[in-house]
Amino acid sequence: MTEDAYVRRFGFRRYEGIRSNRISRIISVSWFNLGEAIRRSGFTKMLLVFMIIGLLVQDLLAILITSLVPSSMWGDITVNEMFRATYADSIIGMISLTNRVSTMDSDMAFLTQFLTIGSSFMFILLLAVVSGGLISDDRLFQATEAYYSRISRFEYVLGKLFTLIIFSMVFVSLPAVMQYFLLAQGLEVNMIANLDLLLWGLGTTLLSSVVLSIVTLAFSSLTKRRNLATLSFFMAAMIMSALPAAFGLVFATEPTTLIIDFVGCIGLLAAMFLGRSSVTVNGQTVRFYNGLGLEGYMVVATVALLVFLGVLALVLTLFRRDS
Amino acid sequence: MRVSVSTILTVQELAFLARLIYLKTADAVRGCALSTESFSTQGFSKLYGSTLALDNLTVSAPRRAVGLLGPNGAGKTTLIRALLGIISHNQGNGTVLGLDIKDSIDEIRDRVGYSPEFAPSIPSVSAMKYVSFMGKLSGLGAVEAAQRAHDTLHYVGLGEERYRKLREFSQGMMQKAKLAAALVHDPDLVILDEPTDGLDPAGRSQMLDLIERLYKEEGKSVVVSSHLLFDVERVCDWVLVLGRGRLIMSGDMSEMLDDTDGVLRLRVAGNPKNLIEKLSARGLEIELDDGNIDVSRTEGVEMMVLEEVNADPNVSIRYLGRRTRTLEDVFVSVVEGESDLE
Structure with a gap:
């Protein structure tokens, strides 16, 4: 058989099916990019393994701490209140990086400080690694032209954003749900009665996923180098998160500087959604509504500004008229 | 003998016919099947900052193999990108396959x-995965996209290499992979921007064969944007020439290549020296062009030439007919007429 005859065997078939809708195409972009972002890097896979182990350890720690600490140390709080506080701290710990945010009083916060170690750091690092090349690689290899000739720019950005949201949800929202059931089971509290806490946990992790995805995607859209995007986002998050603690040591005032910790502010906002008027940050009490220091509206403004800057960067880089 | 419909058509055939009618009707409603134009623009302008890339361009291309020609910076790629909505235009209207680009x-x-x-x-994915993904972006289901990716990669001659990563592809293979990606969703119109760019002569010939086959055998409308005139001349039968964002010329390729000066071209085997002298002696204007004898057309010139050729034992006739030009001749004459094009 000649090469020509071989080629001709695969002639054209007319496509007579119905084409999928726009949402399916956005989901195609998300799944494809998610798979590729994880598949192509051994480092990402290794981080994922560490992240999963870290989450399991965190779940076990939460149960062990609350089970093993003698009830005399709890003071006058009930098991149910302990469950709610531990769960809330654990969820906030997943998304608040270096500053230890606790919904408990300062003298009790030490109980849950262990929960915040590791997982949020790993989450931010993974998010930075996965998101780094999402847009920057497309710009470098001019794949945006192939996308734009088939889907709109808005669908392209949504697809990329969903890639990160799906990823984030798998690594914070899913563990949040698992932890709820494990902790409730371990402490033998009524799951149905505390369902609002589960919804809060889901809402908080979803908010964190969406906000941080927009920001990381913005970093990726600003450059054609994936490593630069990854490193700059991770360094920005880490430095901004570490600075308030450094300022606090020097000035020893109420940590107003926490507003520059843009990742931690999502945790503070989550605590506000839970109805807390004060939280313990790094062992120091922060009141949201006392008219002094870090106020609630400042936390809201920081998160809103973060979203605004992320969207602005995406618009300027991807929606420019002639780009 | 009377035969009822049910005895001729099975249920499956009836279902197929119904589906065909539905699809044709849907096509007709959308206006695509009825359109005889690949694309058209009216007063189309595009500014890059203060640079006018398309200048009030009004153009129409039929559903044939259309060559989009022009020097670098003529606006060819800008026109294509604007027609596909990749970039927005500043003013004017445009249609592709009869569909308005705004709506x-x-x-x-x-x-x-x-x-x-x-x-x-x-670069990190295989050609198969890339083409299949492009199919999904164009609305194909996962299974259909994978099947069609296999088919189109075989069709363009990358069957054996379809599981190799794109980063390992040569420029020629990449051109074919791009073509496969452009074909995977069964488009009615295929737009190829510099499809032979960077290819060696063999690769170039293969690519032109593929494009020709797409048009002649698969019935696709094709637009080939190129500055390589030979490529366009070989595969296209309609030409649009752009210069500085304006339409310089458009028309049927065969008409464009016909010499309107009415010169008769003669090619002979043997020594034509005596023949040329005799033709000149009969008052005919003779011009030599790369072994061809061009004779100015006058009343009964064909008969005079035939008589002289038959009378000359040193020559035998190989070709006698109208002189045709190459696309390069046409292009050069147009560009010479528009001194600001380059």
Whole structure:
């Protein structure tokens, strides 16, 4: 058989099916990019393994701490209140990086400080690694032209954003749900009665996923180098998160500087959604509504500004008229 | 003998016919099947900052193999990108396959296959995965996209290499992969921007064969944007020439290549020296062009030439007919007439 005859065997078939809708195409972009972002890097896979182990350890720690600490140390709080506080701290710990945010009083916060170690750091690092090349690689290899000739720019950005949201949800929202059931089971509290806490946990992790995805995607859209995007986002998050603690040591005032910790502010906002008027940050009490220091509206403004800057960067880089 | 319909058509055939009628009706409603134009623009302008890339361009291309010609910076790629909604234009209207680019850009994208000038790729994936993904972006289901990716990669001659990563592809293979990606969703119109760019002579010939086959055997409308005149001359039968964002010339390729000066071209085997002298002696204007004898057309010139050839034992006739020009001749004459084009 000649090469020509071989080629001709695969002639054209007319496509007579119905084409999928726009949402399916956005989901195609998300799944494809998610798979590729994880598949192509051994480092990402290794981080994922560490992240999963870290989450399991965190779940076990939460149960062990609350089970093993003698009830005399709890003071006058009930098991149910302990469950709610531990769960809330654990969820906030997943998304608040270096500053230890606790919904408990300062003298009790030490109980849950262990929960915040590791997982949020790993989450931010993974998010930075996965998101780094999402847009920057497309710009470098001019794949945006192939996308734009088939889907709109808005669908392209949504697809990329969903890639990160799906990823984030798998690594914070899913563990949040698992932890709820494990902790409730371990402490033998009524799951149905505390369902609002589960919804809060889901809402908080979803908010964190969406906000941080927009920001990381913005970093990726600003450059054609994936490593630069990854490193700059991770360094920005880490430095901004570490600075308030450094300022606090020097000035020893109420940590107003926490507003520059843009990742931690999502945790503070989550605590506000839970109805807390004060939280313990790094062992120091922060009141949201006392008219002094870090106020609630400042936390809201920081998160809103973060979203605004992320969207602005995406618009300027991807929606420019002639780009 | 009377035969009822049910005895001729099975249920499956009836279902197939019903589906065919539905699809044709849907096509007709959308206006695509009825349109005889690949694309058209009216007063189309595009500014890059203060640079006018398309200048009030009004153009129409039929659903044939259309060559889009012009020097660098003429606006060819800008026109294509604007028609596909990749960039927005500043003023004017445009249609692709009869669909308005403002109202129906999503449908246009589904019905057009576009192979850009450069090689857009996702280097870490295989050609199979890339083409299949492009199919999904154009609305194919996962299974259908994978099947069609196999088919189109075989069709363009990358059957054996389809599981190799794109980063390992040569420029020629990449051009074919781009073509496969442009074809995977079964477009009605295929737009190829510099499809032979960077190819060696063999690769170039293969690519032109593929484009020719797409048009002549698969019935696809094709637009080939190129500055390589030979490529366009070989595969296209309609030409649009752009210069500085304006339409310089458009028309049927065969008419364009016909010499309107009415010169008769004669090619002979043997020594034509005596023949040329005798033709000159009969008052005919003779011009030699690379072994061809061009004779100015006058009343009864064909008979005079035939008589002289038959009378000359040193020559035998190989060709006698109208002189045709190459696309390069046409292009050069147009560009010479428009001194500001380059």
